[in-house]
Amino acid sequence: MSYVIEMRNIRKEFPGIVANDDITLQVNKGEIHALLGENGAGKSTLMNVLFGLYQPEKGDIRVKGKKVNITDPNIANSLGIGMVHQHFMLIDKFTVTENIILGSEPTLGGKLDLKHAGKQVMKLSEQYGLDVKPNKKIEDISVGMQQRVEILKTLYRGADILIFDEPTAVLTPLEVKELTKIMKLLVKEGKSIILITHKLKEIMEICDRCTVIRRGKGIGTVEVKDTNPDQLASMMVGRQVNTKVNDEPYKPNGDVLIVDNLTVVDSRKVPVVDQLNLTVKGGEILGIAGVDGNGQTELIEAISGLRKVKKGSITLNQKEITNLSPRKITEKGVGHIPEDRHKHGLVLDFSVGENIVLQTYYQKPQATAGYLHYNNIYQKAKSLIKEYDVRTPDAYTPARALSGGNQQKAIIAREIDRSPDLLIAAQPTRGLDVGAIEFIHNKLIEERKQGKAVLLVSFELDEILNLSDRIAVIYEGRIIDIVTPSETNENELGLLMAGQKEKAAVQREENF
Amino acid sequence: MKRIFNNNRLFSFLIPVISVILGLLAGAIIMLITGYNPLLAYQSIIHSIFFEPYYSGETIRAMIPLVLSGLAVAFAFRTGLFNIGVEGQLLVGWFTAVAVGIGFGDLPKAVLLPLAIIAAALAGAIWGFVPGFLKARFKVHEVITTIMMNYIALHVTNYLIRTYLYTQGERTPSVPESASLSSKFLMDLTQGSRLHWGFIVALIAAVIMWFILWKTTKGYELRSVGFNPNASKYAGMNVNRNVILSMAISGAFAGVAGAMEGLGTYQYMTINSTFIGIGFDGIAVALLGLNTSIGVIFGAALFAGLKIGSISMQSIAGVPTDLVQIIIALIIFFVASSYLIRWLLVRLKKGGK
Ligand SMILES: Nc1ncnc2c1ncn2[C@@H]1O[C@H](COP(=O)(O)OP(=O)(O)OP(=O)(O)O)[C@@H](O)[C@H]1O
Ligand SMILES: [Mg+2]
Numbered sequence: 001m002s003y004v005i006e007m008r009n010i011r012k013e014f015p016g017i018v019a020n021d022d023i024t025l026q027v028n029k030g031e032i033h034a035l036l037g038e039n040g041a042g043k044s045t046l047m048n049v050l051f052g053l054y055q056p057e058k059g060d061i062r063v064k065g066k067k068v069n070i071t072d073p074n075i076a077n078s079l080g081i082g083m084v085h086q087h088f089m090l091i092d093k094f095t096v097t098e099n100i101i102l103g104s105e106p107t108l109g110g111k112l113d114l115k116h117a118g119k120q121v122m123k124l125s126e127q128y129g130l131d132v133k134p135n136k137k138i139e140d141i142s143v144g145m146q147q148r149v150e151i152l153k154t155l156y157r158g159a160d161i162l163i164f165d166e167p168t169a170v171l172t173p174l175e176v177k178e179l180t181k182i183m184k185l186l187v188k189e190g191k192s193i194i195l196i197t198h199k200l201k202e203i204m205e206i207c208d209r210c211t212v213i214r215r216g217k218g219i220g221t222v223e224v225k226d227t228n229p230d231q232l233a234s235m236m237v238g239r240q241v242n243t244k245v246n247d248e249p250y251k252p253n254g255d256v257l258i259v260d261n262l263t264v265v266d267s268r269k270v271p272v273v274d275q276l277n278l279t280v281k282g283g284e285i286l287g288i289a290g291v292d293g294n295g296q297t298e299l300i301e302a303i304s305g306l307r308k309v310k311k312g313s314i315t316l317n318q319k320e321i322t323n324l325s326p327r328k329i330t331e332k333g334v335g336h337i338p339e340d341r342h343k344h345g346l347v348l349d350f351s352v353g354e355n356i357v358l359q360t361y362y363q364k365p366q367a368t369a370g371y372l373h374y375n376n377i378y379q380k381a382k383s384l385i386k387e388y389d390v391r392t393p394d395a396y397t398p399a400r401a402l403s404g405g406n407q408q409k410a411i412i413a414r415e416i417d418r419s420p421d422l423l424i425a426a427q428p429t430r431g432l433d434v435g436a437i438e439f440i441h442n443k444l445i446e447e448r449k450q451g452k453a454v455l456l457v458s459f460e461l462d463e464i465l466n467l468s469d470r471i472a473v474i475y476e477g478r479i480i481d482i483v484t485p486s487e488t489n490e491n492e493l494g495l496l497m498a499g500q501k502e503k504a505a506v507q508r509e510e511n512f
Numbered sequence: 513m514k515r516i517f518n519n520n521r522l523f524s525f526l527i528p529v530i531s532v533i534l535g536l537l538a539g540a541i542i543m544l545i546t547g548y549n550p551l552l553a554y555q556s557i558i559h560s561i562f563f564e565p566y567y568s569g570e571t572i573r574a575m576i577p578l579v580l581s582g583l584a585v586a587f588a589f590r591t592g593l594f595n596i597g598v599e600g601q602l603l604v605g606w607f608t609a610v611a612v613g614i615g616f617g618d619l620p621k622a623v624l625l626p627l628a629i630i631a632a633a634l635a636g637a638i639w640g641f642v643p644g645f646l647k648a649r650f651k652v653h654e655v656i657t658t659i660m661m662n663y664i665a666l667h668v669t670n671y672l673i674r675t676y677l678y679t680q681g682e683r684t685p686s687v688p689e690s691a692s693l694s695s696k697f698l699m700d701l702t703q704g705s706r707l708h709w710g711f712i713v714a715l716i717a718a719v720i721m722w723f724i725l726w727k728t729t730k731g732y733e734l735r736s737v738g739f740n741p742n743a744s745k746y747a748g749m750n751v752n753r754n755v756i757l758s759m760a761i762s763g764a765f766a767g768v769a770g771a772m773e774g775l776g777t778y779q780y781m782t783i784n785s786t787f788i789g790i791g792f793d794g795i796a797v798a799l800l801g802l803n804t805s806i807g808v809i810f811g812a813a814l815f816a817g818l819k820i821g822s823i824s825m826q827s828i829a830g831v832p833t834d835l836v837q838i839i840i841a842l843i844i845f846f847v848a849s850s851y852l853i854r855w856l857l858v859r860l861k862k863g864g865k
Contacts, residue, residue: 326745326748347739349740367729372728
């Protein structure tokens with residue numbers, strides 16, 4: 001039988017590292033094929049080889065049975081291969097339609113034919129149930145819609161083999177459901193999909209087969225119906241993985257963070273955080289659950305000093321920190337794992353070592369009197385890289401060259417190492433493999449055990465339910481309810497997150 | 513060969529080198545078409561600047577302001593800012609150095625000379641501060657404001673010379689010996705060129721830039737802001753203050769470049785009807801030098817060598833000096849289209865396997 005995609009014995013090296021070592025991947029027509037592996041295992045690299053962005057040192061690629069030489073993405077496109085990247089590649093200031101046609105612009109007598117293109121985009125988006133607004137600018141639409149634009153971009157170029165690199169990492173649960181529907185529709189129409197994801201649940205739910213790679217080597221391919229999440233996890237990590245649950249007794253001490261009657265407005269002067277009250281105690285993990293865009297981002301930005309507070313106050317350890325500069329707030333003991341690691345978390349062109357000291361470069365022993373001690377900086381970096389298992393050739397490698405998950409580990413190492421009294425963790429495990437998630441959950445729980453306060457914001461309800469001591473549900477800029485994980489479930493949380501407090505109460509009566 | 517390609521730093525180093533080679537080749541082709549002998553032309557350049565002391569001295573002399581203005585552009589660029597205003601900053605620096613030199617002529621040399629140079633640096637810094645401030649405070653793009661500041665500098669210095677320091681020949685009087693960088697020793701050594709002690713100042717400036725950027729916390733901040741202002745703000749750095757600081761320091765380098773002309777090469781300042789162009793050349797020098805101290809020195813050496821060498825190229829090979837301008841322009845063109853060269857190199861790499 002011939003495969004739509006067959007990659008045989010692929011080898012790809014980067015300076016100091018073998019990213020792909022003799023990997024074989026065979027994809028059937030009309031299937032959703034999962035590609036699973038730890039952070040830095042080489043998944044994105046393998047797909048970039050298939051898409052013509054990297055040239056392999058060894059191995060060959062067959063598309064629909066024919067041996068091909070994919071030297072650039074245009075060739076991949078013409079072979080019907082399309083890719084939705086881990087980090088989107090859209091132009092913010094362009095409209096949806098302009099982004100979709102970019103690179104294969106239709107012309108009418110030498111002039112750009114936007115009208116025709118718009119129609120075609122609409123037709124495609126209806127056919128596959130991809131709800132996009134063709135005339136909106138990218139910067140004005142949600143992440144979920146941006147992703148659908150990326151999908152449309154590949155379909156517009158006539159792709160029938162689609163590569164999705166961690167598409168669900170950036171999506172809210174609702175958007176994940178929509179995407180799942182879209183993918184199922186796509187394979188029904190005869191397309192084939194390669195899906196990279198760290199979420200075993202998703203693999204079990206929608207994939208037909210799964211290829212596992214570990215540290216650049218192919219481990220094997222399994223039929224999803226013959227396997228289970230535990231087996232997949234151990235194939236991938238090489239050992240048993242436990243989902244960590246916060247089961248230490250809950251013994252909170254004093255209030256570390258008090259947010260009192262906080263109002264924050266957005267650029268259009270609309271209140272996005274609206275008279276919000278919240279307390280986080282030492283020795284507890286407070287989880288914030290909510291649908292994206294209900295003020296969680298702005299709340300965090302206000303606490304960490306990145307956004308001006310309009311009304312109300314924020315107190316840390318009995319001292320007011322409202323509207324202080326980010327530097328002052330950091331020095332007073334707030335750590336922040338930001339939601340968007342490329343935008344806020346890292347200077348990608350700095351080395352890993354330089355990134356490790358992004359907030360503390362001016363302090364001893366990193367510097368004295370304005371003079372940097374690179375020896376100390378890199379020594380610190382090296383020990384953190386080891387402790388947090390950040391997979392990088394060395395501390396001098398630019399952060400850009402790290403895999404997505406390892407970039408996140410570097411940020412987490414930096415923030416937890418400062419041992420802040422309040423740790424804000426926004427989507428801390430986004431894009432991480434199960435092993436790394438386990439590790440980070442352990443770290444958060446450790447912080448709690450040491451009496452620190454942890455404010456956890458996550459779209460993953462599992463994560464919120466497993467880790468939190470209390471769950472605050474945010475809706476339209478207010479905390480509409482605080483519940484205890486042992487006395488609630490995903491359904492009740494879902495209703496609360498939709499702002500339906502009454503219905504949630506009724507449901508609760510019925511359950512308990 | 514493969515190792516070279518795998519090494520990113522070497523890879524980016526290759527780009528300016530190849531640009532220069534392509535520029536020289538294209539220049540040779542133009543000479544052939546227009547009926548000159550390119551071999552003779554290039555030979556005469558090399559011969560004069562390496563084997564005739566006068567031209568060697570003049571080349572180093574011409575390098576001095578180019579290095580400094582290149583450093584100015586490169587420094588701002590590291591913080592993500594495009595300082596097109598080096599020309600204006602250089603002019604106010606030039607004027608200030610000359611004015612201080614003449615105004616405080618009674619002071620001993622050990623005081624006056626450093627004072628004049630520092631004053632020039634300050635004047636340039638102020639000229640850079642203004643666009644930096646406007647950018648930080650009102651989000652006005654620095655390219656627009658620095659260009660406007662150039663015109664202001666040109667006309668303000670002309671006005672000041674005309675009103676306060678005018679002497680015959682549309683210029684200021686010469687600075688006293690106690691404010692002068694020129695040196696009889698260097699002049700004799702190079703058979704009468706205008707080479708002056710400023711080359712030491714330029715070298716020190718290159719070291720200072722390297723030191724600030726790579727050895728100090730400020731430099732770390734400036735680079736961080738240049739790469740990613742969002743993450744820098746998140747990490748507690750004051751982005752606006754760094755933008756202003758970067759422009760001011762950049763302006764200071766440019767101001768010193770002006771001082772080198774005022775206290776060294778010319779010893780006075782003329783009324784300029786148009787820009788003198790050294791500030792703009794600085795952009796090309798920085799580009800060619802990949803915004804590093806060492807690179808800027810090499811870039812300045814190349815441009816200065818071509819400029820001075822073109823004089824003997826004209827007398828020996830009969831090639832008009834305009835052609836050197838064309839070659840310089842071509843080199844800049846190839847550097848600017850480094851994307852093209854990168855692409856060619858990648859192709860080559862693939863083909864070579
Ligand atoms: N351009 C590059 N230069 C140098 N090393 C690289 C480059 N791209 C990737 N690597 C290295 O290759 C390895 C594999 O990276 P890759 O991005 O393929 O991982 P991944 O499986 O996609 O991980 P993740 O799940 O974290 O996204 C990593 O160790 C990474 O540091
Ligand atoms: Mg990846």
